[in-house]
């Protein structure tokens with residue numbers, strides 16, 4: 001065997017060249033493997049050293065806006081809250097992250113509130129978490145004149161003159177605003193101050209955004225019988241707090257000496273009441289279908305007198 005091998009080595013003309021080429025290929029292949037291997041190892045080491053830092057940074061950034069949005073988003077499902085809590089836990093060990101720890105406390109409180117409420121009323125699919133009215137040195141009231149613009153509300157025509165509810169609602173509400181603004185420690189907002197249409201959806205939003213101590217809608221009534229007369233105050237059937245306020249307002253108005261009947265309190269499922277997070281009432285200030293009420297409601301002096309009585313009543317329940 002060895003003889004034949006040696007013979008082949010010595011006599012084959014290309015044997016040595018092939019052997020040298022094979023060795024060089026082997027050397028180059030090994031060199032390539034070493035270089036590539038080294039490159040990947042260095043790359044691996046580099047990425048394993050820097051990646052956790054950048055990941056942490058990303059997690060931090062993504063968790064912060066989520067936390068900031070939390071208080072405004074009342075309808076956030078509990079699933080999201082637990083997710084943000086998780087992401088918070090992963091970032092909170094960072095000592096520089098003091099802000100996130102504070103925000104974490106807010107989340108924890110919110111989720112507690114959420115779980116308490118959901119255990120009370122588990123039948124409701126979506127539970128709105130309503131932020132409490134903040135401690136303030138002044139009261140906030142939102143006045144909501146009914147209708148406006150193309151929506152005239154009730155209208156009655158007498159001797160060729162058309163009286164529109166929207167005008168009475170606005171006139172009285174503006175006088176109420178003026179009276180309230182003369183009183184101490186009260187901030188008044190309005191859903192409209194001019195003859196413009198405001199949707200029913202947008203009205204309670206104003207009260208909710210301002211976190212109003214009281215939201216007050218102003219309307220006029222109508223009925224098929226012209227004998228129906230007087231003023232009523234409505235609250236939503238599900239709001240005991242609004243019901244109590246409604247009772248107090250009516251009690252005040254009974255002592256105001258207004259030239260109409262004070263009919264009392266009622267409950268109704270009106271949208272502006274139902275969708276108000278905080279106390280909300282709606283006045284039906286009189287019947288436009290009753291001659292005496294209509295005469296009063298369209299009279300500037302009576303409007304002012306009524307507005308003063310309403311402002312005094314409102315102030316008595318919200319004053320700080």
Ligand SMILES: [Zn+2]
Nearest residue numbers: 146153219220
């Ligand atoms: Zn109306």
